[in-house]
Amino acid sequence: MEENKFDVIGQRIPIRDAAAKVTGTKVYVGDMKLPGMLYAKVLHSPKAHAKIISIDTTEAENYPGVRAVATYKNTPQVKYNSALRFIEHQMPNTERIFDDTVRFVGDRVAAVAADTLEAAEAAVKLIKVQYEDLPVMLTIDGAIKEGAYPIHGNSNIVGQAHVDAGNVDEVWDQCDYIIEDYFTTQPIHHVAVEPHIAIAQWEYGDKLTVYTPCQNIFGFRVILSQLFGMSYNKIRVVTPAIGGAFGGKLEMTIEPVATALSKMTRRPVRLEYTRKECITSTRVRHASKARVKTGFMKDGTIKAMDLKLYTNTGAYATSALNVAGAMSHKVFKAYKIDNMRFHVNPVYTNTIIAGAMRGYGSPQAYFGMERQFNKIANFLHMDPAELQMKNMVDPDSLDPCFHKPHGNPRPKDCLKRAMELIDYDKICKEQEAAKNDRYRIGVGVALGVHGNNCFGAHRDVTTLMLKMNEDGSCILYTGSHDMGNDNVGMQKQIISEVLGISLARIDTVEADTDACMWHLGDYASRGTYVVGMAAKKVAEEMKKELQKEASDLLKIDPETIILKDDYAWDSNDESNKVSIADVMLHCQKDSMRELNCCVTHPAPRGPSSYGVHIAKVCVDMETGETKVLEYAAVQDVGCVINPLALEGQLAGGIHMGLGMGLCENITYDENGTPKETGLKKYKILRASEMPKLYLDFIAEGEGESGGPYGAKSLGECPVVPAPPAVVNAICNAIGAEINDLPADSSRVKEAIASKKN
Incomplete structure (x- = not known):
């Protein structure tokens, strides 16, 4: 700097x-108590896909202290999209506050508002529901196969995003080598410290105030207007504070439920989800399945790349097309590859709704790209850092799609500084020295890219x-x-x-x-x-x-x-x-x-932020256990406004990215019930499991044009290179490939065993 x-x-x-x-003393929504406030509880579906044949709320309504019970029968049946950003935003409308069809385990069935939380919890258990089972689609492959039962409309494919640069098909014959691989990434939860919570207050003058720790008050106002037929001057949305979001509070989740109950009672209604409800009934990162095909030369020059992805959007559309669109342009920002093709289809399944999460599609797309770069380097007996340096964009490089400057991209400076911080030559020698030991040292390099706005x-x-x-x-x-x-x-x-x-x-x-x-x-x-x-x-x-x-x-x-x-x-x-x-x-x-x-x-233009991460790991060849020992991360931020804040963001992004790479996951049983519904089973890295960090920032020259003092973003970018960096390190340690996340001990052991066999 x-x-x-x-x-x-x-x-x-x-x-x-x-x-x-x-x-x-910081006041969050959970600390607020309004006069006459009621407490709400939601009944969630135990079925992955079913039609509600009957619903009897009589006992719940008669329970002492209960003031209202909401179902699809007495709430607006307006379809909406919870990821709507502004009034003219066009997105698939697939959600209702309550529906007569449930589409995943954890979907909303009904809700109760009562004088106390205990009364609401007791009453909601008294609601009797009869279901008629419908076909369940839990995987991308199952949902897209011919004849699969459509969860919405006539197809389980939500839509597509497709972008071409150059002519990939004409270049394959010019390449010395072509490699093709398949990669998967998993659904993961945001794990914000603060759970999802909202307080809705519908006053007798038909003024609605909603207190919610969300990321888009004006977008929420638009959705509430659509649902309840109110003009914007009658709706006030306030965010007093947020105890973590990471994209999980960008899309509307529980606010319409609290609002419907408040309208019914004309009293403030507080609805707060438990940790289990947050995991099973809000949002996760889109799981993905990718095919990456790359053509390259003997000297390491990448000539062509073809990426085809499917993303799992879960039971409702929400931000499926937004994430797909974001993916489709960010992959073209990293390397000097003139011939590139990207195609993605979001797919409905009967699983937890997928939505915005830190990185917004970049971690899924870059995982396969960066893993394949590592494989190419090993195939060519070339140092991965050298291969990266050879192909990374320069400050004067042009976007291959639009043939316009990227801006002031500095990934090469990031790589050089990261190599200095972690003493790259030294740790590579350690990797070589331990290649026959039980405890192997591995070194992995990865590049990540993320945008700076919605331009x-x-x-x-x-x-x-x-x-x-x-x-x-x-x-x-x-x-x-x-x-x-x-x-x-x-x-x-x-x-x-x-x-x-x-x-x-x-x-x-x-x-x-x-x-x-x-x-x-x-x-x-x-x-x-x-x-x-x-x-x-x-x-x-x-x-x-x-x-x-x-x-x-x-x-x-x-x-x-x-x-x-x-x-x-x-x-x-x-x-x-x-x-x-x-x-x-x-x-x-x-x-x-x-x-x-x-x-x-x-926003005048849409520049990108870059980050290069280098991981050093130790892998136990008998147990498959991985310990991340050291980690260097250098981010291109244009200008450093507040280094203390940036360091905190960068460390947090690394923690989240390593969790995606090593341990975090949500899986389902054969009926579509999530298995990891609490933090005992949903594994996030403890502070004691974090490696020694070497952090720095690149702020060269005038920085990024159009930013304040040349500054650009950091927040999401650090999550992108972390999963492939740590998995590349594991693969280089064990001498085997892992193409599916997370790379936990069982998956590492499988890779070691497959190599032996």
């Missing part, structure tokens, strides 16, 4: 609410408002939902840098549809590149206004005024200064005006 040239940007600043979180897919716009107070402090009104990464703190840093107002004198109003300007939502890693740039723009507009007012007091031209340390300074005479508080007093008392600035910022 270059030497810091800013006052606030680049400083190691703790997240704004760290003290409140560790002292337990090219749909509109990507953010509007921020900044208001000055008469004491020189200010309030930022932002639609951003802070998910723990201090995205709002980043906006404050940028405003502080531009206006010279100390961070302690900048406060925020956040994530409230009635109080904030329209915001697309917090996903697609758009926080820094898009929202950060909006913060810079609104601060620059305010700076002009402050300079104009200060010029009256300092008797100089506005352009010569510097804002710094809560003062307005004469750039030619440091003794000529005035506090911003006095500037604002003059503004109100003499100029007779308030200072409010509002800026709408559309």
Whole structure:
């Protein structure tokens, strides 16, 4: 990283609410209690696919303390898509609040609202339901085979995304070698610390307020409007705080249920899912099945690549087509491969609904690509890092689809720095020295790429408002939902840098549809590149206004005024200064005006962020147990706004990616019932199982055009290279291939045994 040239940007600043979180004073939705609040409980389906023949709620309705029971018979039967982002968003509408058909174990059947949670829990068990079983499709292969029973419409294939670059079929004959492999990735859960929870309050004046830790308040408002036939001024959605999301709270889950019950009772209704309900009845990452075919030359030059994927979207469409579309462009950003083809079909199955999750399709697509790169390197007796370096894009490379610059991609710089951090030559020698031992050392390299916004897919716009107070402090009104990464703190840093107002004198109003300007939502890693740039723009507009007012007091031209340390300074005479508080007093008392600035910022382009990870593992050849010993991760971020926050995000992304690579998984029995329904069986890595981390960031030159100070995203990208990096390391240790995730001890043992046989 270059030497810091800013006052606030680049400083190691703790997240704004760290003290409140560790002292337990941070207020989450789960801490809220409204007058007259009722408690809700949902009855979930024990069937993977069935028609509800009858449903008897009499006993539940008569249970003491019960105020309402909701089913498909007394709630809106409007079909919707829970992943809808904005009013004109076109997506397959396959969901209802409650339906007369259940399509996975965990689907909603009914819900109860009662005076106490205990009463709701008891009453929901009294609901009697008769089902008529329907054919169950649990796998992609079963769902797409000829004659398979359609879960929706006439086909279990939701749609497709297809992108071509060059002419793959014409190039195969020019290649020295062609390799073709099949890869699978598993469904995994987000495991946010905070469960899914919502409080809905439908008042007698037909004003609805929903408190929810979601990632898209304005998108949720659109869906609620569609479901309940209300205009937007009658719907307020507020996100007080989020205890982790990772994409799992981008799509609407329980909010319509709480709203329906609140409408029925005209009282606030709180609905909170247990950990089991979160795992089985909200969202998982799309499982995938991929075929990757690559043509290459003897010197390691990749000439052509053909990727064909199926993704498992579960029981409902939700973001199936969005994820497919995102995949279809991100795979073209990594390498100088002029001839490339990508095709993906999302598929319905009778399994847990798949939706947005950190990486949004990139981990599934890049797992097969990066595994095959490792296989090619071994086939050519070439170092994997050398093969990567040979084929990675350069800063001046063009996108093979659109023949436009990628921007300022720096994967090669990431690779070089990662090799330095982990002492790559040394650990490769350790791998060679241990190749005949019981405890093998393995080294794996992988590249990951992720976008910075939704440019090219749909509109990507953010509007921020900044208001000055008469004491020189200010309030930022932002639609951003802070998910723990201090995205709002980043906006404050940028405003502080531009206006010279100390961070302690900048406060925020956040994530409230009635109080904030329209915001697309917090996903697609758009926080820094898009929202950060909006913060810079609104601060620059305010700076002009402050300079104009200060010029009256300092008797100089506005352009010569510097804002710094809560003062307005004469750039030619440091003794000529005035506090911003006095500037604002003059503004109100003499100029007779308030200072409010509002800026709408559309994403100007869609650059990519890059990361290269190198894993060193130790594998027990007898038990298949893998321990990740050391891990280097270097990310291309353009400009480092807050290194402390970035390091935390990067470490968290590695943890999530290693979990995907090594242990996390949801499996089903023959009836479609999930087996891993709690954290005793759903294995996530403990802190003690994490390796020694070497972390750094590449911020070269002017960074990424269009970003604030050249900055671009980090949040999702670190998840992408982690699974293939660690699996490549395992495969290089044991000398066998693993193409299915997770690479747990049983799968490693199978690979070792297959090699022996």
